[in-house]
Amino acid sequence: MKKTLVLFRFGHIYSFWSAGQYYVLELLKIYDVCLIVSNNYKGDTRFQRFLNENNIEDTLYEPIIKRNNIKDSKKYFALINNYLDEKKPNIVIQNDYIEVQNMYIFCISRQLNNNRIHVVLSMSAPSSEKTSFLLYESRLARIKNVLHNLFFSKLVLYIINKGKHIESLLHNYIIPLIIGIKRPYLTSSAYHNIDNVPKYLTFDYFFTNNNNEVEYINNLLSNLDPNIIEVISPQYNLCRHEILPDKHTSMLFVPSLLLMNGIINDYEKELWKKWIKSLKMIVDKESIINIGIKFHPSNKENWVEELATMKEYFQQRLPKCIIYDERISADSLVKKYTVIVSDCSTVLLQSRYLRDRKIISLDFNNISGSGEMENYSGINYFRENENISNLINREIKICTYRPNKKSFLEYILKNET
Numbered sequence: 001m002k003k004t005l006v007l008f009r010f011g012h013i014y015s016f017w018s019a020g021q022y023y024v025l026e027l028l029k030i031y032d033v034c035l036i037v038s039n040n041y042k043g044d045t046r047f048q049r050f051l052n053e054n055n056i057e058d059t060l061y062e063p064i065i066k067r068n069n070i071k072d073s074k075k076y077f078a079l080i081n082n083y084l085d086e087k088k089p090n091i092v093i094q095n096d097y098i099e100v101q102n103m104y105i106f107c108i109s110r111q112l113n114n115n116r117i118h119v120v121l122s123m124s125a126p127s128s129e130k131t132s133f134l135l136y137e138s139r140l141a142r143i144k145n146v147l148h149n150l151f152f153s154k155l156v157l158y159i160i161n162k163g164k165h166i167e168s169l170l171h172n173y174i175i176p177l178i179i180g181i182k183r184p185y186l187t188s189s190a191y192h193n194i195d196n197v198p199k200y201l202t203f204d205y206f207f208t209n210n211n212n213e214v215e216y217i218n219n220l221l222s223n224l225d226p227n228i229i230e231v232i233s234p235q236y237n238l239c240r241h242e243i244l245p246d247k248h249t250s251m252l253f254v255p256s257l258l259l260m261n262g263i264i265n266d267y268e269k270e271l272w273k274k275w276i277k278s279l280k281m282i283v284d285k286e287s288i289i290n291i292g293i294k295f296h297p298s299n300k301e302n303w304v305e306e307l308a309t310m311k312e313y314f315q316q317r318l319p320k321c322i323i324y325d326e327r328i329s330a331d332s333l334v335k336k337y338t339v340i341v342s343d344c345s346t347v348l349l350q351s352r353y354l355r356d357r358k359i360i361s362l363d364f365n366n367i368s369g370s371g372e373m374e375n376y377s378g379i380n381y382f383r384e385n386e387n388i389s390n391l392i393n394r395e396i397k398i399c400t401y402r403p404n405k406k407s408f409l410e411y412i413l414k415n416e417t
Helices: 013-028 044-052 070-087 100-112 131-147 150-179 211-220 234-239 264-284 300-315 330-334 349-352 406-417
Strands: 005-009 032-038 060-061 092-093 117-122 207-208 227-231 250-253 288-295 339-342 360-364 380-383
Touching: 005 013, 005 070, 005 100, 005 300, 013 032, 013 044, 013 234, 013 339, 013 349, 013 406, 060 070, 070 100, 070 150, 092 100, 100 117, 100 150, 117 406, 131 150, 207 211, 207 406, 211 227, 250 264, 264 300, 264 339, 264 360, 300 406, 330 349, 349 360
Parallel strands: 005 032, 005 092, 032 060, 092 117, 117 207, 207 227, 250 288, 250 339, 339 360, 360 380
Antiparallel strands: none
């Protein structure tokens, strides 16, 4: 038994496989680790294999908290309170702070032992100053499609957002206060806490390997003086010595959910047509021999039909391509390919850790935020109507991204001593 125990809570299983697993492996070199995850992890055979292979014997599968459900909230409070009281971890890490589950864990931990180290270790695609505006615009567009009047659409959206603020205040603050959280920190929100600025900080560190997120969080929480630190991802140290596959002969297409709107219509098919044309240009330009495609693992039922149709569409037009099961982890696939293509998927950011890859982001401006990858070094970014149509004549550079940052463990170890 090692001296220090780390409790690590993860949200969506996608964040665990995209980055979280590497942080857990890094922690296990020094600490004992216990995990808090949602119930759907229990049925994931790959996750169970990960636990067995790394001798992680203590995993808590947390129950769902239905929105504004006092019974669920009391059950969750009791479970976390008992678990923290029993395990007495020295360090508590979560991959975010904006979910109500994050608040319960941080606040209960502080109430039981305020001397623990509390950490946010960000792993998902970061928000930006534009996020709230883009969410507003997206919601407004959906209403306008029904009402066909801008003034009344804005009025309806104003009423909807006010209602969501009131409803979220019950979920984020009043119910937690009733069941035993002495100082809830989440405020009201119209957009599922994405725009939430907490009343106070419960974490000692906010670690991220994304320099854009450092700037954004510092601005967002400027009145709270957050300790935001950019660190190197453990993926970089694992990937930088890997042997490169056959040079410039293979391409992996890993689109985000932006490729799927949930409805198959003329606009959607036109977008697919643009992607096929662009992918064929890259194949010709880079003399690609092997092509792989992995679509995003959406769990929404109304997208099942679209996903099947989209697979058939791409297979017919790129007959030699391999279409992988969408449940396969993208990080295991990118290692096999030399050219990685997407829209604004975080897979592109993680691919930068691999040696000598050509990483390409194509922005068809099909949704707000589709041009996010323009802000990152090491990625060849092409925008529709500017340079995608002339992609065959554009230079595609090999990624030379070399981060010069410390590991998050170095900061934690320094704090412990």
